Amino acid sequence: MHRYLRQSLDNIFKKNREWVSTKTSGDPGFFDKLAAGQSPDYLYIGCSDSRVPANEIMGLEAGEVFVHRNIANLVPNVDLNVMSVINYAVRHLHVKHIIVCGHYNCGGVKAAMTSADLGLLNPWLRNIRDVYRLHERELDSIPEEDKRYNRLIELNVIESCRNVIKTAAVQQSYEKNQYPIVHGFVFDLRDGLLRDLEVDFEAMLQDVKKIYCLSPSAKK
């Protein structure tokens, strides 16, 4: 058992060195540029699911996207973890786009559609049940469970986008700089394609600001 686990890790260091060789043979200065600092254009908020690696699905290189991943790509209003990520990405890195990316077949969303007690996971997944309650009429009108499941995954992304827009950092930066723009994507595991949910950022921002406005000048 232990020898097997050891071998598995040795393999990782070997692959890491192969990756380094690939990068430096294509561009000898690749890591020198990264050592100088990061200035990513994108913040990606996605699911921890191993099948949805941020850089790979978007074809982006090291240095191009700042990444936060949690169970079911949630942006809970009181989660200090994700709020710190958004704050740092917007106020310090000045990202131009924030991508909230969900994926079909999401185990977290599925768990939130079942009546199981999952212990420590309950409070986290309850956020998804809240999304269901917010869109209860629409979801209840979908007779097929598969389609209802997919729609909840999409609505969960859209509500996460809304929560991103509720932050002072996003509202104030957009007012001053016309960025960041918030996007909602869904990744389809079956064909590897990203689908843009076409969140209308400006309309959502205006809608959110009616109650959640945190940019003082807008109140004039």
Next chain:
Amino acid sequence: MNVTGLAGRPGFMARNAVARSAVGPRSSLPVPRVSPFSTSTSLSCVNHKPGSANPSDSETNRPGSLADKYSAGLRQNKDWAANTARDHPDLFPTLATGQQPQILWLGCSDSRCPETSMLGLQPGDVFVHRNIANILHPGDLSSGAVIEYAVKHLRVKHVVVCGHTSCGGVAAAMGNKELGILDPWLLPLRQVRERNLPLLQSLSPEEAALKLVELNVREGLSVVTQKSAVLNAIQERGLQVHGLIYDVGSGVLRELDIQETEESLRARLVAFKTDN
């Protein structure tokens, strides 16, 4: 820095199309199969007009240039899919059975630290949580839910806490500037700084920052191994925990020596292990 639209990035969506076969048809293990949603894929995310302050947008977001990149990506995708299937014949059939990652990765959000790429691994291999400065707060529900799900439900074999050189969060905690909501998040780093103040003050600023990166990884591992789910998995099925430091200036991972004495391991089990 120029403002660049998503679609303006060279082949942003097209490069996604290239990646399509990496994650071929499959369903999730804990989740029943669902019917395909829709085969129509919106390739444009240019439905926003950030305004005239960003002159580059009108140039780079033209649908025409995007379509060209998309066509090129689709062509390249055919070669890539063939190459991947040849190099990794087991990949697609394995992924079709669902998610069975061996590794839980707890790392930094920093854009220079893409875990799956730097490990040379494939989609399906690494379950990931990344936050500011790879800090693990004992009561944080977000990382707590990730660890619980990965260890108990996915039964990963390795838990990795990975810090990195030139970490902005560590630099912030070595300074004394008020940072609003980031301050409570960075608090554990300042606690480590306080506990190791004489050591850190004896080093050059660069050495001190790197030392705090290392101490932060050790602190994170300590929090991880205070969780009963992790302790149970270590005892019952040989789950391993690892501390790594990634050098953003060379791309190389270094493993920390995290040997624990029998005595401290026993104390940890007595104090933190709970049974259901």
